[in-house]
Amino acid sequence: MIREDIDLRRFNTFGLPAVAERYLPLTDTEQLGDPEFRTAPTLVLGGGSNLLLLEHIPGLTVHVLLSGIEWSDDRGRFRVRAGTDWNQFVRYTLEAGFPGMENLILIPGTVGAAPVQNIGAYGAEVAEFITAVHAWEYGRGMVELSPEDCAFGYRDSRFKRETGRFLITAVDFDLSERRPLKLEYGAIGAELAAAGIDTPTARDVAGAVTRIRRSKLPDWFFYGNSGSFFKNPVVPRDHHARLQEKHPDIPAYPIDDDHVKLAAGWLIDRAGLRGQGNDRVGSYAGQALVLVNRGGASGRDVLAFSGLVQERVAEQFGVELEPEVQLTGSPA
Numbered sequence: 001m002i003r004e005d006i007d008l009r010r011f012n013t014f015g016l017p018a019v020a021e022r023y024l025p026l027t028d029t030e031q032l033g034d035p036e037f038r039t040a041p042t043l044v045l046g047g048g049s050n051l052l053l054l055e056h057i058p059g060l061t062v063h064v065l066l067s068g069i070e071w072s073d074d075r076g077r078f079r080v081r082a083g084t085d086w087n088q089f090v091r092y093t094l095e096a097g098f099p100g101m102e103n104l105i106l107i108p109g110t111v112g113a114a115p116v117q118n119i120g121a122y123g124a125e126v127a128e129f130i131t132a133v134h135a136w137e138y139g140r141g142m143v144e145l146s147p148e149d150c151a152f153g154y155r156d157s158r159f160k161r162e163t164g165r166f167l168i169t170a171v172d173f174d175l176s177e178r179r180p181l182k183l184e185y186g187a188i189g190a191e192l193a194a195a196g197i198d199t200p201t202a203r204d205v206a207g208a209v210t211r212i213r214r215s216k217l218p219d220w221f222f223y224g225n226s227g228s229f230f231k232n233p234v235v236p237r238d239h240h241a242r243l244q245e246k247h248p249d250i251p252a253y254p255i256d257d258d259h260v261k262l263a264a265g266w267l268i269d270r271a272g273l274r275g276q277g278n279d280r281v282g283s284y285a286g287q288a289l290v291l292v293n294r295g296g297a298s299g300r301d302v303l304a305f306s307g308l309v310q311e312r313v314a315e316q317f318g319v320e321l322e323p324e325v326q327l328t329g330s331p332a
Ligand SMILES: Cc1cc2nc3c(=O)[nH]c(=O)nc-3n(C[C@H](O)[C@H](O)[C@H](O)COP(=O)(O)OP(=O)(O)OC[C@H]3O[C@@H](n4cnc5c(N)ncnc54)[C@H](O)[C@@H]3O)c2cc1C
Pocket: 013, 043, 044, 045, 046, 047, 048, 049, 050, 051, 064, 082, 107, 108, 109, 110, 111, 112, 113, 114, 116, 117, 118, 119, 120, 121, 159, 166, 167, 168, 169, 217, 218, 220, 225, 226, 227, 228, 326
């Protein structure tokens, strides 16, 4: 049933005040036959952990609450409903004896949002495990998309580029293939060594990633945030070479023959903004790339501070930072 003027503050991890003009919880795919689903809503809401909400969300907000594993088999294949908590699903697969997604543990949000920005961490991306995405296509009906149809990229997919076209209802995963553990990313190796583990299992890696994430990222319950606020920018190699002359320690990861990826957090830190801001919003001292709600921030406050970060980084390094979070709504 549609409700009016619903405050979404507790439905977004930034803790930003935002009023949805009309709010519809989607708990059963049968509802997709209702007239409300003939046209795209303003916002499809999952766990609200990758959003920057402005005060007013006009039109309809659909909150995807379809939950649970729809089917699975003993080879490690799963169909999971879109509103299922991502972290709980990863834990479930590990406990059921199907490793693979251990590096993606503790990422907040829902299974349905995971393909939207092709979530990734510690050298793994969800696209590696997805075999199909089931979605309601507005104006068409239920469709099944193959990984190729999804056009996955770095923190990107067709769902992100074609906002308003699809509402994801379920995702198929295949964890049947045994893959080598990914230990060489971030501090995983060091964390395992510190725990005295030299032949780690997937569950050891999950434990190491959990400890690293808990030590690095602010708990959004206390400091509202949406994780990494900006994407890591990709620049031409000659641009990187010029930056490296001035900053020999600049971190860079090759993407292809012509491009490298820079670390957005490093750029923000070197622009002198780590831990900076005002009493409502700022960059987190422990990880510059995370912008935090220090208490009472509005979407406009966050937007204004993020604009300042973009300006400083552009001035100092000639690099344009693109937000990873999705901006929705309008000022009240
Ligand atoms: C502390 C913290 C750490 C994080 N770490 C990481 C990380 O390591 N790696 C990473 O990739 N991300 C990370 N994130 C970002 C976030 O967790 C992911 O982007 C997550 O997938 C968002 O899921 P959600 O359900 O909260 O989506 P929401 O924030 O609700 O929505 C995000 C986008 O997806 C769309 N969407 C949501 N559900 C559906 C659906 N069913 N159908 C169609 N569209 C939908 C929304 O309309 C919106 O555009 C982090 C966030 C936080 C707060």
